[in-house]
Amino acid sequence: MKGNLLKLCTCTAIEVMTAIGVTGYLVYLGQPILALISTIVFAKLIIFHFIMDYYDKKTMKRSGLMKIKMTS
Numbered sequence: 001m002k003g004n005l006l007k008l009c010t011c012t013a014i015e016v017m018t019a020i021g022v023t024g025y026l027v028y029l030g031q032p033i034l035a036l037i038s039t040i041v042f043a044k045l046i047i048f049h050f051i052m053d054y055y056d057k058k059t060m061k062r063s064g065l066m067k068i069k070m071t072s
Helices: 002-028 032-071
Strands: none
């Protein structure tokens, strides 16, 4: 559990820092439309990451429950 939480936080932190860096650089270059597009793309990526993590946890709980029922 602790390893998965650390993985999630590290991966999400890298995604957020990259998004801020790319968007900030595009704003600095005077490209607000490209900055907006990159913000939308990174937001979708981060949301997708959280959704997949949620479904993985849900699947792991179900498989663990099935193992307990099969052994009893």
